Amino acid sequence: MNSLSFATIKELKEKLEKKELSHEELLDFFINRFKEHDENLGSALEIFDKDSILDSFNSEGVLGGIPGIFKDNICQKGRIVSCASKILEHFESTYDATATRRLKQAGSLILGRANCDEFAMGSSTETSAYKKTKNPWDFTRVPGGSSGGSIAAVAAGLVPWSLGSETGGSVRQPSAFCSTVGIKPTYGLVSRYGLIAYASSLDQIGVATRTVYDNALVLSVIAGHDIKDSSSLFVNKKDYTANLTGKLKEGLRIGVVQDALNAEGMDSEIASSVEEAILVLERLGAKVKRVSLPTLDYSAATYFVISRAEAASNLARFDGVRYGMRSEDSDSLRDMYLNTRCEGFGQEIKTRMMVGNYVLSAGHAGQFYENAKKVQNLIRREFKTIFNDVDLLIMPTHPIPAFKFGAFDVDKLQMDLQDYFTCPMNLAGIPALSVPCGFTKKDNLPMGFQIVGSHLSEELIYQTAYAYEQNTPWHTKHPKGF
Amino acid sequence: MIKISKEEVLKIAEMTRVFLHEDEIAPMTKHLESVLSYAERVKEIAADIEEPSNKNVNAFREDVVVKTNPEPILSQAVVREENYFVVPVIIESK
Numbered sequence: 001m002n003s004l005s006f007a008t009i010k011e012l013k014e015k016l017e018k019k020e021l022s023h024e025e026l027l028d029f030f031i032n033r034f035k036e037h038d039e040n041l042g043s044a045l046e047i048f049d050k051d052s053i054l055d056s057f058n059s060e061g062v063l064g065g066i067p068g069i070f071k072d073n074i075c076q077k078g079r080i081v082s083c084a085s086k087i088l089e090h091f092e093s094t095y096d097a098t099a100t101r102r103l104k105q106a107g108s109l110i111l112g113r114a115n116c117d118e119f120a121m122g123s124s125t126e127t128s129a130y131k132k133t134k135n136p137w138d139f140t141r142v143p144g145g146s147s148g149g150s151i152a153a154v155a156a157g158l159v160p161w162s163l164g165s166e167t168g169g170s171v172r173q174p175s176a177f178c179s180t181v182g183i184k185p186t187y188g189l190v191s192r193y194g195l196i197a198y199a200s201s202l203d204q205i206g207v208a209t210r211t212v213y214d215n216a217l218v219l220s221v222i223a224g225h226d227i228k229d230s231s232s233l234f235v236n237k238k239d240y241t242a243n244l245t246g247k248l249k250e251g252l253r254i255g256v257v258q259d260a261l262n263a264e265g266m267d268s269e270i271a272s273s274v275e276e277a278i279l280v281l282e283r284l285g286a287k288v289k290r291v292s293l294p295t296l297d298y299s300a301a302t303y304f305v306i307s308r309a310e311a312a313s314n315l316a317r318f319d320g321v322r323y324g325m326r327s328e329d330s331d332s333l334r335d336m337y338l339n340t341r342c343e344g345f346g347q348e349i350k351t352r353m354m355v356g357n358y359v360l361s362a363g364h365a366g367q368f369y370e371n372a373k374k375v376q377n378l379i380r381r382e383f384k385t386i387f388n389d390v391d392l393l394i395m396p397t398h399p400i401p402a403f404k405f406g407a408f409d410v411d412k413l414q415m416d417l418q419d420y421f422t423c424p425m426n427l428a429g430i431p432a433l434s435v436p437c438g439f440t441k442k443d444n445l446p447m448g449f450q451i452v453g454s455h456l457s458e459e460l461i462y463q464t465a466y467a468y469e470q471n472t473p474w475h476t477k478h479p480k481g482f
Numbered sequence: 483m484i485k486i487s488k489e490e491v492l493k494i495a496e497m498t499r500v501f502l503h504e505d506e507i508a509p510m511t512k513h514l515e516s517v518l519s520y521a522e523r524v525k526e527i528a529a530d531i532e533e534p535s536n537k538n539v540n541a542f543r544e545d546v547v548v549k550t551n552p553e554p555i556l557s558q559a560v561v562r563e564e565n566y567f568v569v570p571v572i573i574e575s576k
Contacts, residue, residue, distance in 0.1 A: 319499070333569055341498075359518075373535050374532075374533070
């Protein structure tokens with residue numbers, strides 16, 4: 001059965017179809033994988049009991065019988081959804097997120113809730129109120145974040161796919177840290193209904209898998225218009241696996257973001273691995289040119305302001321009145337608010353809300369929030385102009401490999417800057433896919449690059465990534481001990 | 483470098499409905515100053531741009547009243563009386 005651990009969704013589907021094993025055996029197998037390995041890895045906050053997982057089972061769908069796991073900020077009816085925060089420790093979701101509903105209809109089995117940074121705010125999964133998740137490639141290092149649990153579980157072969165969420169890079173950065181394929185779809189492609197908000201104008205549900213085909217398959221299930229999300233795009237459902245031929249689009253033009261490769265602090269091994277990936281794509285027929293993204297240096301600052309402002313406003317609802325935890329023994333309503341929020345929220349959340357309220361407050365909104373929204377417009381225009389010239393962009397997902405626990409405990413600004421290469425796409429609302437591109441010689445740590453496209457170019461991104469993957473060995477490498 | 487006074491930090495904390503212990507004020511001030519000083523660079527290039535960014539799509543629809551069972555929501559209440567959420571006294575009786 002061990003060959004199942006790192007089997008792709010495609011392979012598992014074949015085994016189920018040929019009746020080599022039943023969906024129940026497969027479910028048992030993956031539940032046991034968590035039992036065996038997750039005490040050390042710490043990727044899940046909860047694994048549900050088998051019977052309740054099978055309750056809503058439908059074997060007919062495209063993911064019939066295929067187990068996956070969700071980041072703990074996506075609602076599943078009747079299940080706890082805590083955002084890895086004490087304030088929602090016992091909160092039970094009263095409805096299914098649209099992504100949940102679509103995945104259940106497609107027959108997938110949702111095994112549990114994956115650890116993450118509290119309210120998806122962080123880049124290492126260290127801000128979770130419950131536990132640390134380790135990087136499966138090196139237990140002394142973080143898996144990245146904020147969707148660290150979702151990505152670590154997939155990388156360690158505990159589950160073939162997972163959902164995470166992205167606001168500034170929370171699926172792509174951990175994917176680069178753990179050698180998985182991770183997508184941030186076009187803003188509005190996947191419904192946010194039932195995704196607990198961090199920064200609503202940037203949030204998107206994303207998918208992590210070990211192969212490009214599997215990623216495209218899961219996205220095909222969850223993408224598409226939803227009336228329950230006012231920012232949902234009017235797009236028809238599509239099979240994103242249809243174009244995975246192993247060949248590039250005829251005459252594909254790729255722009256390499258030179259400012260990223262030349263950025264200060266860029267790890268030289270990652271830079272060379274991205275250059276090698278570019279050579280592979282060139283050999284496959286891509287026309288490559290070097291391009292510049294001058295707003296790159298302003299993206300993180302723009303992201304800080306917009307994401308914190310929206311977080312402050314979204315998280316104002318957690319007041320202990322209607323749901324979640326309430327601090328005991330408060331004499332007044334005001335004290336109840338204060339005590340509940342102080343006991344329920346971790347330090348990172350408090351800080352981000354305070355930054356948000358500062359940049360929105362009278363006297364500062366013009367200097368920060370209004371200016372940031374203007375720069376966001378500039379960033380969007382810059383991408384739009386570049387995509388007149390090239391079809392896709394390539395750049396590193398992250399400037400450094402996975403770092404050690406506590407690496408940024410003192411210099412917190414550096415932790416905040418972890419979104420440097422990933423947040424421009426969230427600000428522009430465009431899709432990007434992180435793809436594994438090798439391992440460092442020194443510590444054998446995963447490296448990744450991202451393929452970035454214009455609005456709704458997911459099909460082209462996947463086609464390109466698949467051709468790259470079929471010509472490189474990285475997706476066949478798995479961490480030891482699992 | 484942006485400088486923030488203790489009074490301003492306490493005002494923002496109050497606005498955020500969080501309480502800062504005396505020993506938390508200095509590190510919080512320092513962190514806010516460093517983040518905001520970094521974020522301030524947005525103004526360097528914003529001057530040349532007239533329009534702020536808009537969202538891609540924001541669809542509106544008519545409100546439709548759908549009969550819903552309030553029980554699942556109310557059952558999450560920390561303190562409840564019939565169909566009400568109970569909170570500490572807001573207005574004292576004389």
